[in-house]
Amino acid sequence: MSTLPATTGATAPTEPAVPAEPAVPATAAPAGRAVPAHLRAAVDAAKERVAALHAELPRWELVVWTAGNVSERVRAGSVEGPGSTGVAGGTSATDGLGDLLVIKPSGLSYDDITPESMVVCDLDGNLVEGDRAPSSDTAAHAYVYRHMPEVGGVVHTHSTYATAWAARAEPVPCVLTMMADEFGGDIPVGPFALIGDDSIGRGIVETLRDSRSPAVLMRNHGPFTIGKDARSAVKAAVMCEEVARTVHVSRQLGDPTRIEQSDVDSLYARYQHVYGQQPAH
Numbered sequence: 064m065s066t067l068p069a070t071t072g073a074t075a076p077t078e079p080a081v082p083a084e085p086a087v088p089a090t091a092a093p094a095g096r097a098v099p100a101h102l103r104a105a106v107d108a109a110k111e112r113v114a115a116l117h118a119e120l121p122r123w124e125l126v127v128w129t130a131g132n133v134s135e136r137v138r139a140g141s142v143e144g145p146g147s148t149g150v151a152g153g154t155s156a157t158d159g160l161g162d163l164l165v166i167k168p169s170g171l172s173y174d175d176i177t178p179e180s181m182v183v184c185d186l187d188g189n190l191v192e193g194d195r196a197p198s199s200d201t202a203a204h205a206y207v208y209r210h211m212p213e214v215g216g217v218v219h220t221h222s223t224y225a226t227a228w229a230a231r232a233e234p235v236p237c238v239l240t241m242m243a244d245e246f247g248g249d250i251p252v253g254p255f256a257l258i259g260d261d262s263i264g265r266g267i268v269e270t271l272r273d274s275r276s277p278a279v280l281m282r283n284h285g286p287f288t289i290g291k292d293a294r295s296a297v298k299a300a301v302m303c304e305e306v307a308r309t310v311h312v313s314r315q316l317g318d319p320t321r322i323e324q325s326d327v328d329s330l331y332a333r334y335q336h337v338y339g340q341q342p343a344h
Contacts, residue, residue: 096190097191102141105141106163106165109135109293110178110179112292112293114181116133116293116294118176119301120173123222126173126222130221131220133217134198134216134217135215135216137162137163138162138215159186159209159212163184163186164208165181168181169196188205199259200219200263202259202261203264205264206261207267207268210264211272211289217293218293218300219285219288220286220304222303222304225278225304226280228311229281229283232252232282232283234250234251235249235280235303235307237249237321238319242306243322244338246275246278246302246306247328248274248275250280251271251274251279252270252282253266253279253281253282256284263281266279277289277295278299286300288303
């Protein structure tokens with residue numbers, strides 16, 4: 064049984080705050096690499112979204128210091144304009160060839176995040192635009208985009224309760240209707256992987272490719288979430304931490320009761336296809 068205190072937020076630091084270290088500098092994108100002109104508007108719109116969504120991570124107490132990141136895919140066929148998001152909503156090449164991703168630079172303080180500070184990479188993790196080094200998790204994000212063409216957003220956090228489950232290498236069991244709705248079952252655990260190459264990305268894809276869950280707890284590391292766009296992936300990260308905390312609190316009282324699989328299936332189908340405002344036919 065886990066023994067984390069049943070608190071509802073992060074504990075405030077006892078020592079005085081110190082300034083964040085400067086973002087890691089990077090050599091400018093190599094000559095010949097640049098955002099294609101037809102993607103300029105889509106990339107700029109993605110930078111606005113990704114910068115704004117990063118603010119949601121500290122708001123929901125999912126990160127501390129400079130940890131965590133949000134990225135969004137810009138599809139090669141994206142056309143920014145009426146009726147198009149420039150990401151999942153635009154026309155796109157189904158194989159992802161020529162797609163780009165927007166992500167925050169490595170080590171950048173959340174207070175310093177702006178649309179202009181975002182960096183752009185190709186799906187091999189190479190810098191295409193920006194004057195800072197991309198996040199150290201860029202290779203993992205890029206691998207997910209290359210191998211899961213339906214994914215338009217990836218988020219990584221070190222949120223306390225979800226990361227505690229990851230440290231135990233224990234899936235969060237589906238004992239709440241909220242979990243059935245959002246995750247379609249347990250939140251699974253992915254393999255241990257070192258940071259810096261695409262090993263984490265491989266673990267994410269291997270774990271989530273055949274799962275309904277948009278979240279995976281990478282062992283001894285923390286949660287990664289995916290979505291049709293960056294906003295959906297951020298929502299999954301927020302929900303992941305909420306259910307991880309609630310199930311932990313429940314286990315302090317005894318053994319939580321699992322939901323029958325048939326009921327999980329019914330709840331998931333309703334939430335995914337009926338809940339909320341549906342497009343008019």
